[in-house]
Amino acid sequence: MQPDSAQTADVKLLKAVARGDEQALAELYDNYRVILFGLLVRILNSREEAEDVLQEVFLQVWRRARDFDETRGKPFTWLVTLARSRAIDRLRSLGARDRVAQASTREASEEVSDAAADTFRSEQRALVTSALSQLPEEQKRPLVLAYFDGLTQSEISAKLGAPLGTVKTRMRAGMLKLREQLTGQNESFGF
Amino acid sequence: MVHDDYKQMLPVRALSALDAADSVALNEHLLVCAECRRELETWEATAASISLSVTPMEPSATVRERILQQIREEGRSRAAEDTDARVVPFVSRSPAMSYGLIAAGIVCTLLIGWIALLARQNRIARTEVARLTEHTKRIEAQLTREHEIVSILTGPESKRTPLSGTTSAPGAYAMLAYNQKGQAVLLAEGLPAAPAGKGYQLWFIIANKPVPGQVFNTDSSGKGTMRDQMPGGVDDKAVFAITMENSTGAQSPTTPILLRSEL
Numbered sequence: 001m002q003p004d005s006a007q008t009a010d011v012k013l014l015k016a017v018a019r020g021d022e023q024a025l026a027e028l029y030d031n032y033r034v035i036l037f038g039l040l041v042r043i044l045n046s047r048e049e050a051e052d053v054l055q056e057v058f059l060q061v062w063r064r065a066r067d068f069d070e071t072r073g074k075p076f077t078w079l080v081t082l083a084r085s086r087a088i089d090r091l092r093s094l095g096a097r098d099r100v101a102q103a104s105t106r107e108a109s110e111e112v113s114d115a116a117a118d119t120f121r122s123e124q125r126a127l128v129t130s131a132l133s134q135l136p137e138e139q140k141r142p143l144v145l146a147y148f149d150g151l152t153q154s155e156i157s158a159k160l161g162a163p164l165g166t167v168k169t170r171m172r173a174g175m176l177k178l179r180e181q182l183t184g185q186n187e188s189f190g191f
Numbered sequence: 192m193v194h195d196d197y198k199q200m201l202p203v204r205a206l207s208a209l210d211a212a213d214s215v216a217l218n219e220h221l222l223v224c225a226e227c228r229r230e231l232e233t234w235e236a237t238a239a240s241i242s243l244s245v246t247p248m249e250p251s252a253t254v255r256e257r258i259l260q261q262i263r264e265e266g267r268s269r270a271a272e273d274t275d276a277r278v279v280p281f282v283s284r285s286p287a288m289s290y291g292l293i294a295a296g297i298v299c300t301l302l303i304g305w306i307a308l309l310a311r312q313n314r315i316a317r318t319e320v321a322r323l324t325e326h327t328k329r330i331e332a333q334l335t336r337e338h339e340i341v342s343i344l345t346g347p348e349s350k351r352t353p354l355s356g357t358t359s360a361p362g363a364y365a366m367l368a369y370n371q372k373g374q375a376v377l378l379a380e381g382l383p384a385a386p387a388g389k390g391y392q393l394w395f396i397i398a399n400k401p402v403p404g405q406v407f408n409t410d411s412s413g414k415g416t417m418r419d420q421m422p423g424g425v426d427d428k429a430v431f432a433i434t435m436e437n438s439t440g441a442q443s444p445t446t447p448i449l450l451r452s453e454l
Contacts, residue, residue, distance in 0.1 A: 022262060029255055034247035042245045051254050058258045062265075073232050080239040088207060128243040146208035147241050153203060154210050168203070175202035179237045 006031075010075035018065035028079075029058055036083045043087040043148050044094075053090050057083045088150035131181035139174030142167055192216060197227055205234035340418065343376045344368045352452045354431055356381060360449040363413075367393075367431050367452070373421035377407065379433070380414045382449070390438040391415070391449070395422050396430040406440045 010031065016024030036057065040050035060082060068078050132140055145151045145159065153171065157164040197220040203209050204217055221228050343349055349370045356363030362381040369375035377393055385391060385408050393404030402424075407417035432451040434444045 020266070022259060022266075025262065026255070026259060029258065033255070034249055035242065035245075037250040038245045038248040039242045041248050047248075047250075051250050054250055055254055055258050055261070059261055062258075062262050073236060077232075077236045077239040080242045081235055084239075084242065085207070124243045125245075125247075128240050132241070132244055142208075143206065143241070146203070146206040147238065148245075150207065152208050152210050153213075156208070168199075171206070171208065172199060172202050175205070175234065175237060178240075179234075182237065182240055 007074050007076070011070050014061075014065050014068045014075055014078075017062060018068070025058065025062055028061065028075075032076075032079055036079065039080065039083055040087050043084065043091060043150070049090060049094070050087075053083070053086050057086050060086070084147075091150050128182070131178055134181060135174050135177055139170045139177065142171045143174045143178070146171065192220075194220075194224065194227075197221075197224065198230065201227060201231050202234050202237070204231060205238040336418070339374070340376045340416070343370050343374050344378075346370050352431060354379075354433060354450040354452050356450050357448050359447045363450050365433065365450050369421050369425075373425075375419045375421050377417045377419065378414075379407070379409060379416075379450070380412075382409045382413050382415065382433075384409050384411060384413075385435060385438075388438055389435055390440075391433050392436040392440055392444075393417065393419060394432045394434065394444060395425055396432060397422070397424045397426075398428075401432070401443055403440060403442055406436065406438060408438075 010028065013024045013028045013031075017028060033054070037050055037054050040053050040057075041047060044050050044053065057079075061079070068075070132143075135143070141160065142153075142156045145156050146153075151159065153167050154164060156162075156171075157167045160167065162170075197217055200209060200213055200217050204214070209217060221231065344351070349368050351366055351368045354365035354367060360382060363379070364381050365377060365379035367375060367377045379391070382391060390406040390408050392406045395402040395404055402422045404422075405417055405419045407415050409415035430452050432444070432448045434446045434448055436445060
């Protein structure tokens, strides 16, 4: 969700990283550190854990940059997916027993926070936040629980006390609506 | 599940929220469905956008330094490994040499395959030769035996004595031929095949005393051939008879005489 020029620059950086360019990795880190670190803190609810995982993520980028295929996705999607996946793995390893119970706590604490990044990212954040806010709560909640807490459909069903089939329907409907909301923006942001 | 069922799963897969069974099934489908793979990429982009709803946060400055420090250490380790690798006494090869080695490898592979094929054919040929040799030996033995029988039956010095069926076997007939060496051949016909465990036994009745001979049987046409060795004391007064006995033979007749020579 970045301008085409920024996406192109990030692709070049990833290619340079794949060639072993340390400076390119440093630039990539500078471009994405606040977005990814915010995401990691949101998922792990711990600065210490989040910094640890952030380090792991960029080491993984260093080792796997050659796996990035620009025809299959944008650098933003690749990096965010990598970071989230690492964080969910860390979250699950920290204690699956309490994960479902903790989910609602983290959700409540994060939703009151505010943006503090540059203007461009603030705009992006506003657009996504707006798109999410337009989702009915019954659709938004399962998406948030899945995305930030790493819960599966069955776990969400148990947590919300809703039938599994209903959860599946709501999650799919929520994702469809979110995509519709973002599609217009995607054009302008090179999404 | 069909294609549309898997398509329904894609948005949730992008959130990593599928339950294990669905996830496994979808993974298998994605291996063979390019359309779903492409669509999953768009859903992953949508899912990634959710991350932008989160408050951006600044990590501590030490994280950047730790990352760069670690990749430098990895770089040094890799360089050391590369150096170690170069120490391994492998000679650097030119492309022509590499092609030569590849060609040599192919030739070796073909040669090994050819040798294996030859070895297999050799084993088959040896087995066949052994089988034919055994068959030939059997034929030779049979020919020898038949030649001896013919010799006994037709030799100028051979004696031939007919045996006629008694009232117990009125249609039976046999002929016993023997030579000076005491080699005897019995040809019989008109005797039904003996029951299981039974056989026809030849008797040499010398001075009214029966001397047991060999046991034989007949085929479905009622014919049978047997070789035997004449006991000592057989003279012109000897009588030959045939009875039915156990297949292992008896020391004296236990059943009525079926065939006998003339006195």
